[in-house]
Amino acid sequence: MAASDRVIDAYLHELANALRWLPAAEREEFLGEISSHIEALRHDMGASRDDVAAIRKVLERVGEPVAIARAAAIATPRERSRFGPIELGSISLLALSSVLVGVGFFGFLDPGWIGTSLWCGGLLLAWFAPGWRLPDKVVGSLLAPFVFLLSVGLYEGAGWIGVWLVYGVALGMWFAALHFVWRQSTWPTRDKRIAAVLPALLGLTVVFGAWGLEMPQQGHGVAISEISWIALPLFAAAYLSVRCQLPSHSKHWHPDLVSVGG
Amino acid sequence: MLALHATMRSMVAPKDALVAQMRRGSLQYCVLALLARRELYAFELIQELAKADSLVTAEGTIYPLLSRLRREGAVETTWRESDQGPPRRYYRLSASGKTALTVFKNEWRQFRTAVDVVLEGKEHGCL
Numbered sequence: 001m002a003a004s005d006r007v008i009d010a011y012l013h014e015l016a017n018a019l020r021w022l023p024a025a026e027r028e029e030f031l032g033e034i035s036s037h038i039e040a041l042r043h044d045m046g047a048s049r050d051d052v053a054a055i056r057k058v059l060e061r062v063g064e065p066v067a068i069a070r071a072a073a074i075a076t077p078r079e080r081s082r083f084g085p086i087e088l089g090s091i092s093l094l095a096l097s098s099v100l101v102g103v104g105f106f107g108f109l110d111p112g113w114i115g116t117s118l119w120c121g122g123l124l125l126a127w128f129a130p131g132w133r134l135p136d137k138v139v140g141s142l143l144a145p146f147v148f149l150l151s152v153g154l155y156e157g158a159g160w161i162g163v164w165l166v167y168g169v170a171l172g173m174w175f176a177a178l179h180f181v182w183r184q185s186t187w188p189t190r191d192k193r194i195a196a197v198l199p200a201l202l203g204l205t206v207v208f209g210a211w212g213l214e215m216p217q218q219g220h221g222v223a224i225s226e227i228s229w230i231a232l233p234l235f236a237a238a239y240l241s242v243r244c245q246l247p248s249h250s251k252h253w254h255p256d257l258v259s260v261g262g
Numbered sequence: 263m264l265a266l267h268a269t270m271r272s273m274v275a276p277k278d279a280l281v282a283q284m285r286r287g288s289l290q291y292c293v294l295a296l297l298a299r300r301e302l303y304a305f306e307l308i309q310e311l312a313k314a315d316s317l318v319t320a321e322g323t324i325y326p327l328l329s330r331l332r333r334e335g336a337v338e339t340t341w342r343e344s345d346q347g348p349p350r351r352y353y354r355l356s357a358s359g360k361t362a363l364t365v366f367k368n369e370w371r372q373f374r375t376a377v378d379v380v381l382e383g384k385e386h387g388c389l
Contacts, residue, residue, distance in 0.1 A: 015322075026329075029329075030325055030326070030329070033304065033325045034322050034325060036305070036347070036348065037304070037305055037308070037321065037322065037325070039347070040305045040347075041305075041321070043346075044309075061320075061321050062320065062321050062322040063319070063320020063321060063322040063323055064320065067320045067322070067323055068320065068322040068323050068325070068326070070323075071320075071322075071323035071325075071326040071327065072325075072326040072329075074326070075326035075327055075329060075330035076326070076330075
């Protein structure tokens with residue numbers, strides 16, 4: 001390896017270290033671009049591989065690794081959570097209402113009024129939260145009654161299978177949405193975790209629900225109603241957590257929204 | 263008296279910092295302006311920028327700026343094969359970048375005129 005190559009390697013190593021806070025893919029992209037730039041500049045300036053002094057001049061033109069890292073820090077949007085306090089409160093209330101209703105199966109609490117009031121509280125917060133647009137608020141509010149009515153209707157027509165069909169499809173759509181969210185590089189890790197906690201809560205409540213079904217004194221009709229109260233607010237919570245988008249995340253490019261660069 | 267002197271001295275930014283401050287607000291629009299003329303790959307673009315005095319002090323710092331412009335949709339890119347090495351990413355101005363550049367040009371003219379009026383003590387319309 002020529003001496004100048006070692007100088008370049010040391011430079012790129014220092015740059016990689018200065019950029020270690022960036023996601024690996026972005027860091028690699030920058031390193032590749034800077035590496036190509038050094039090559040092109042070396043060719044342009046006629047710096048031979050043996051001429052270490054000339055290579056140092058090339059690197060001087062490229063800039064101190066710290067300066068490039070600072071420019072990258074300025075140009076990289078800070079990861080701001082899409083969940084503000086009101087959004088978090090709304091989603092938490094909706095999710096909590098399911099869990100408490102599940103607990104209600106065991107007779108510790110009255111599932112009906114607790115579930116309804118927490119669900120209403122969660123939706124009320126959602127309507128005041130800036131993180132959702134009007135269509136999302138409407139869908140989030142109507143989702144639970146719609147799936148409930150659909151499951152009751154299908155129970156009348158197709159029996160027990162029809163009900164589980166509705167819940168299966170709803171669950172599948174939920175997991176597909178969460179999978180989509182998980183693949184989005186623009187979502188901060190914290191937000192992904194918030195959205196991912198919900199399946200765990202759902203699992204918990206389904207267990208409660210299944211347990212409740214086996215209670216000998218309950219007929220199928222009662223069970224459908226109870227299961228709906230448990231699962232439906234969670235569908236609303238999941239939908240709203242996926243759709244949440246605080247206004248600060250606007251993607252529209254406008255000079256006033258641009259911070260600084262270079 | 264000593265305090266006043268210290269305050270005055272702190273208001274005078276070093277020349278480099280002063281230029282860096284002015285460059286910070288305008289560099290991205292210079293990039294857009296160059297791309298408005300023709301499609302360029304990064305190295306070409308940076309060499310064009312470097313021709314203008316004080317616009318680029320460290321060429322590597324332009325890459326994060328280009329990355330942001332890409333992310334914000336101000337520029338569009340296309341990969342093309344090159345005879346002299348690996349494929350190159352060519353940059354061109356997008357519709358929203360074009361709008362942003364037009365807005366900046368208008369604002370810049372007014373701002374420049376306003377500063378000149380104050381600095382040179384001239385009346386509006388006399389420049």
